[in-house]
Amino acid sequence: MPTTALAQQTQPIVLDTIYLDAGLTPIEQQAYGRANTVITGEELEASGVATVQDALRRVPGVAVSGSGESNTQVRIRGAEGNHTLVLVDGIRAMAGAQEYFFSGIPSANIERIEVLRGPQSVFFGADASAGVINIITDKGEPGTTARAGVEYGDGWSGYAHVSRRDDRGGVALSFSRRNDHGYDISGSRGGDDDGLRRSDMQLSADYALSDDIRAGVNLRRADQEYEHDAVSWPQTGPDGYLTDSNDRKERAERGGRIWLEADTLDGRLRHRLAYEQTRYEFDDFQWTQTEARTDILKYRGVYGLDGRVDDADHTIAFGLERRKDENSLATDQRRRSDSAIVEYRGAFTNGLDVQLGVRRDDNDVFKDATTWSLGLSYQLPNAPVRLHASAGTGVVNPDYAELFGAYGYVGNPDLQPEKNRGFDLGIEAELLAGRAVVDLTYFHEDLENEITWSLTKRPDGTNFFNQEGTSKRRGVEIAASYQATDDLTIGADYTYLHAKDPDGGVETRRPRHQFGLNATYLFAEGRGSLSGDLTYVAGNFDGYPGTRLPAPKIGPIPRELPDYTVVNVAAGYDVTDNVRLTGRVVNLFDAEYSDLWGYPARGRTAYLGLSTTW
Template sequence: MNINLLRASSALALLLSQSALADEVIDLGEIIISGGLTPVEESKYGRASTVITSEELAERGISSVQDALRSVPGIMVNGSGDSFTQVRIRGGEANHTLILIDGVEATGGDREYILSGLDTANIERIEVLRGPQSAFYGSNASTGVINIITKTGNVGTEYSTSVEYGSGGVRGSARVSTRTERGGISFSLAHENDRGFDISGDGGEKDGIRRNTLQFKGDYLVTDQLKLGFNFRKSNEAYESDSNSNSATNAAQYVVDDTAPFSDRDEQLAQVYAELDTLGGRLKHRLSFERTDYDQSFSGFAPTETKTEAAKYLLSFGLDGQPADSANHLLNALAEWEEDSSSSNAAFNRETKSLALEYRGSFANGFNIQLGARRDNNSVFEDATTWNASASYTFQNSGIRLHTSAGTGIANPSYFELFANNTYSSSWGTSTYIGNPNLKPEENRSFDIGVEVPFLQERGSIDVTYFRETLTNEIESYYSHTDATLGDVYNYRNQAGDSERKGFEVAANLEASEKVDLRLSYTHLDATNPNGSVEVRRPEHELLLSATVQSFYGRGAITTDIRHVSGNWDTQFFGSYATAELPSYTTVDVAARYDLTDNVVLTGRITNLFDKEYSDVWGYAKRGRAIYVGLESTF
């Protein structure tokens, strides 16, 4: 069979299956779609997780995914300007976070997904799972998963548009969807022209971002037992940055204001899936095929083209005789094939064949358990086995919920680390990098335990989680020798020793009155290298305080977010090349909404209200105060 056709029909199956779960089982707000091989009820889920809904995004005036993630406990979002933003979970490496869009890998090949320009306009919810998820998602879900789930629309025909203009730029979006009880389709467009700011901090040439996204998705219940679906998404992005000075002696000199560096990026993902119910729904089958293409070029050079293709078959069986969607005892089994490639190493492909099992049990006394295991057979490096176990218990009288989890996750070696044979010349001299095909995947071991406590007649709740994670076999480059022709030669190896990360997360919310809602998110992190030195770009303290006040006689709301970051260390690539602590900072954002009519909303927001100068990376400035006004309509 043609593999592309097979992938297409498979992806269609998967989307259909997810839609069926949402339509037939539980309200979307009560499940975590990404929580296992199939969706999990939030109250029964033992792992630490956060769900950001479209309502919260709109209420807080959040326009980008990277800004949305800054409010999640356990998440560190930082980078050199808005065009190169990395996400770390619980102090892990940036490439240890798996980012999905509608369940499909956002980036192809071995690339780490860089958040920039990803708009929230057509997003239904963002699910963040903290702790290793490789037992369900494979490589790169070593410290957690972020699944960005886009809107499909309700029964009937819907139209929605938005436009926003401000000192930072302009963005707009449009979506149309039509659905019946048996399925539907949706089509959306989003455009952003962020004029940017000078990331060197000198107040010179602005470094902007321009991004366009198109998405087309649908599903249909062919029979009462068979559903088919598809999803296609395409984005193109262009962004600018600044150069670095080799002779800099301080942070102000390191980033040079110029017009030289720029990048073009093309992203494309496709999925087709099918889901079949048998034995009265007790036995479910899901077949999906997925493909992600991710091409990126820098400063006009030929793009590096990366690709990931996957075929998945999932079987779900209700062990207690109930339909799989509602069974108290459920067995899931997954067979998966995945292959990725990169034009940077065209002679090498990485292929993985995987088997995974998951058991979920819910007991009458409020106890829930989830167990998972996975075996990855890799074609070019060492095979890997990962596991996952979690449990939760809810006290029926008080509503207090205990939750705990443990498990392992992996991150595969990159093409460059495996196969590099590259020589570079610069004003610093000549360097050559030689890959090591005998590398092992990096492995993360994790444990967490927490308690969620409702209070004030369930008008509020607080969830506190302690976590501890250990990274082993971390891949590092090291100086090998100097060659007359090759210059300084560097090789790759699995690092000896462990990188330790521990801390705690707090998430709280309170309906203080009928008009006032309060939210709190806090993370304390202690992350160290095997030699005891501090890990860079992992703040020790991150705090978010948020308040929403219903106003304008019930026709609108005002939200204020206060964010504080301290204890963030980074390497200075200038002077003595020391690792030093960045200054702590506090920023304030304000957003407002007002219902002009039942269908049209006036929006406004101010980011960095007090024009605070701050940085997450030595030498790179962050955006100052920016003011925006917009309109949203839904019919």
């Protein structure tokens, strides 16, 4: 559902003009046909959400499963974790064709989070078969701005941001640090807490060299160190599955982009050239030490068919990419692909918007692939109703671990890329004289060649293989927002998911039902705020290590985890025009629950914070 700007009186909700990075060039959200969600920085602050992974729990169609605070997977519409591409300012967060695991990315310096659901390979490549999560950092407002904050509670965290922006461009620098004492993930009596220490830094700058030429740079750095407990494989029940072990791991993420943009033909033709690089390092101090790198050279061109690019109702865009991956899991197996993309966009006077794209990937390792995407958005005349629909295909290439092995498992170099095809149909409507907005979407996706693994070696001597048949995923996503009074806003979301593998077995870590309810109340003429959110999860399965499936699909038998409900609350008050006092309680009622078999979630934890802006 589009993010809404709620009026200060009880009157119709006003939709801000938001542009999504959802194609070769940004597109207006109301013209975008595919289901999406935008979470703004203001919403993150009001709700007291401290990390991106916790913010994503409120997004329809998204399932979040964490083994503690430091290792969290995100799945969109029942797909695997590595079918979702995670970006930070449009740059890949992970290198070397690996899945990205969330590990406490702070929400403090974020402008917004864009979540695009459905096949996105046409515009983002093979990693985006199920969707895209793009984390946009704050680039600053006009003038000079600065802010800083600190929070205490079972550890501490702090952040700082400074920016300067004028008509020619701007520069922004953000930094955050988190020292989370954590909790005993093993749940053993007297065990040590498993903490997390993380530092993040972002630098961005852009400048207009002339009226028609612009340039910029983005840099990102993140370092993480965290403790975890070891798995006790002989255990057949969740109690005692983990043993207190004081193991630790380290991650380092580096990302950067330099770009140049120029307008020609009186603004009818826009060119953009960019070079991006992402590096990743991982060390578990036991089995694996990994270094990975991804380099991408991109060209984008967009032509206004009926006028200047910024004013045209019809545009044709084209793109070229060269991508190179390397990973120390297989030092002699570097990969390269060359891609060509074409996209048409049309905004018609009858309220219809069209987005059509086609991509061709020339791979040096895998079979060449062609993907396509179609999005339609139709605003009904004289009615507060918008229809949206999309269809498309996506691919996911096997990663280095699946092809060549890791962590003691034997890779399979004969694996074929996974192929996803799907469509969705949705309706967005304003109700109650415009004070409420409801969006309902049905989605249907089929995955071929799903890659899975067995705990023991298969007859060919490997642990990985392509499943025969189709993995089916069907579901419904609902999101709603309601301006109940001048000071009270209420939101809700619900996801129903039916996900089966080719054998008809249930897919793990994909809840069948997810329901969320949130509310924010303003008081003292807007100087104070109270907010709360409730999350209910049911029908979630995970592998049960005590028993095994028969060959050829050898692995843990999925068992249903207990349903759970978690409530969080937050409050804030502007002590002065520049100083704000905040507090929040996570898991208010100290619910015992788990997203993964044998990994208990964190209990009730309280935090107190202070922030300032100038």
